[in-house]
Amino acid sequence: MxxxxxxxxxxxxxxxxxxxxxxxxxxxxxxxxxxxxxxxxxxxxxxxxxxxxxxxxxxxxxxxxxxxxxxxxxxxxxxxxxxxxxxxxxxxxxxxxxxxxxxxxxxxxxxxxxxxxxxxxxxxxxxxxxxxTSSPDLRKLAAPTPGFTLNHLLVQGHLRYQPSVEASRGCGMGCKFCEERDIKLDRIRAPSELAHSMALVQEQYGGADIHPYLQASMFAANAQWGEQLATTVSELGLNIEWRTESRVDALTPRAVAALARAGLKVVDLGLETASPAQIVAMKKARDPDRYLASASKLLAACRENGVRVKANILLYAGETVNTFEETRSWLDDHASCISGVSVGPVIAYGPPKTADFLLEDWERLGAHPVDPLSKHVSGITHMHLSKDFDSGAAEAASLNLSRRYMDADSYFELKSFSYYPRDYTRADFDQDIERSNLEKLPFRLMARH
Incomplete structure (x- = not known):
């Protein structure tokens, strides 16, 4: 980019x-x-x-x-x-x-x-x-989750990157804003298969310490699957800490306990909002109370089992001061369970053919595009969310909410686990802070009192 x-x-x-x-x-x-x-x-x-x-x-x-x-x-x-x-x-x-x-x-x-x-x-x-060949097959096809191990040796400079292991593809949970809302969830790969893939990937890295991302739009392993993974990991003598992504209502506390024994150390959880009205507007869940109760139990289980949580928060179309405060209050109540947050306003991705149905729905909720022509030009349409949150106010609120729950230490820990170069040090990080516009950083530099 x-x-x-x-x-x-x-x-x-x-x-x-x-x-x-x-x-x-x-x-x-x-x-x-x-x-x-x-x-x-x-x-x-x-x-x-x-x-x-x-x-x-x-x-x-x-x-x-x-x-x-x-x-x-x-x-x-x-x-x-x-x-x-x-x-x-x-x-x-x-x-x-x-x-x-x-x-x-x-x-x-x-x-x-x-x-x-x-x-x-x-x-x-x-x-x-x-x-x-000169006669390419151009059928528009789907493909199941591959059963082979990704060969990271094919990546130029692969040692700089944390590796990936595919666990499953698809989601199909119907969230209004999600590109995979209608793509059916594949069955997750067998635990023994995933464990052996992690072992092979570690060999590609010369046996060094790695933090693979178990790629899944919705990692939905149950407790039995987690126990089998923990058993296989132990049998192979693996000591690999890994990360994945899921919904707050897709993992049970029992599953988290088993997955933690198998090496799960960080999970990105798509909470999105704690406002009942916005949960329904997003089509995140039909029963907001049940959804939030599941989220509370899962976050508590992560804390009890030493799994760091990065919560994804989405300021959605129709966002008001009240709905935003509902989310902030819920996060305050669960702050001890959260290592960091990723916050941002909803954006419509795609050309008019696919963006228009989203934009029409969001306009009914009180939102409107910052630039109506952007869907034609870039496929990225930023939004004024409501009379309470125009584009600028939504960005400011996103930064403030992120800084409320994340300091420089937690930000570095989460980013260095998966996204920063494997040789990137805290000293490098501190130097980059000095070179950055502090107003754009999504974490606080001073501890909260």
């Missing part, structure tokens, strides 16, 4: 996000006998990345450049990169994927990315080999 998606400061530019979807494709190609390499653009300029390809001797090439665009925030980077590729080598074949960006409206994207020779709309594991 040309800039971090939330707030641009030195700390945000340090973050590394392993594109595990692209790594899955690279691994499939490698298993099929092809020599492949995965390079992340990170926050390097497009021309610096292209120069890197040239220095490696892999551009120009008779093989295609396969470009993964994982989010609309990466689109401007991709546009510049594709223009550079074609200007440098007009014969280069550029294949672009990334189902969240390509899938909603390929015709819209083609207008913004005319240099792309091929657009792949769905998940490409079943067809990736054909994309190397």
């Amino acid at each position: 040309l800039a971090p998606k939330k707030r641009d400061h030195a700390l945000a530019r340090r973050q590394l996000y392993l594109n595990y979807g692209a790594l899955s494709l690279a691994t499939v190609l490698q298993l099929q006998g092809h020599e492949t390499r995965l390079i992340h653009g990170e926050h390097y300029t497009p021309d610096a990345t292209l120069m890197q390809l040239r220095e490696f001797g892999i551009f120009p090439s008779r093989h295609p450049i396969m470009l993964s665009i994982p989010s609309f925030y990466a689109l401007t980077w991709a546009q510049s990169f594709c223009q550079l590729v074609k200007r440098t080598d007009p014969e280069a074949r550029v294949i672009v994927g990334g189902r969240w960006v390509v899938g909603p409206d390929p015709d819209w994207l083609r207008g913004l990315l005319p240099e792309a020779d091929v657009l792949v709309e769905g998940m490409a594991e079943p067809i990736i080999g054909s994309l190397l």
Whole structure:
């Protein structure tokens, strides 16, 4: 990306996000006998990345450049990169994927990315080999959770990144704002399979300490599954602390206790809101009281079992001073169970074809776009949430809420566990704070009294 998606400061530019979807494709190609390499653009300029390809001797090439665009925030980077590729080598074949960006409206994207020779709309594991041929299979396909282990050795500079292990795909819980609201949840991979994958990944890192992210839009393991994972981890002699993502009503306290014994150390929980009205508006749950009761029990279980919680909070369309205060009050009551929070206002992603139904619903709740044309231009539509929270007020409230529950220590611990380079130290972090605009930092520098 040309800039971090939330707030641009030195700390945000340090973050590394392993594109595990692209790594899955690279691994499939490698298993099929092809020599492949995965390079992340990170926050390097497009021309610096292209120069890197040239220095490696892999551009120009008779093989295609396969470009993964994982989010609309990466689109401007991709546009510049594709223009550079074609200007440098007009014969280069550029294949672009990334189902969240390509899938909603390929015709819209083609207008913004005319240099792309091929657009792949769905998940490409079943067809990736054909994309190397002159007759690519371009069916829009889904793909189940892969049973193989991602080969991190294919990632240029892989030792800088914390690894990923796919646990499951899909969600299907119907939350209004979520891109996976209608994508059915796959069954989670077998515990023994996941444990052996973690062991293989640790071998790829030379036996060093790793903190893999068990990737799942909704990690929904039950207690029995967790016990089996703990048993296998013990039998293999693994001592690996890992992280995952789930809903506050998808894990039970018994499951958390078992998963903690299996190495779970950090969980990102999509609470989103503690306002009953907003829970219903988001379609997060039909029974807000039951939802919040489940959340309370889960957070308490995480604290009791030494699992750090990062709570995701979403300021939603129709947000009022009252609904915001309901969430803040609930978080105050559970502050001892929370290591940090990630807070931000809701954003509509996608071109008009997919964004319009969200925008129409949000406008009925009292919200309206900051720029009605942005869905056409970038696929990113920021919102004025209500008369109480215009775009600026929502951003200010997001920062204040984040700082209320997170200091520099907790922020560093959570980010360094999964997202900062593996060799990034606290001294590096402190130096980057000095280079950052303090008004944009989502944590407090002084302890609360």
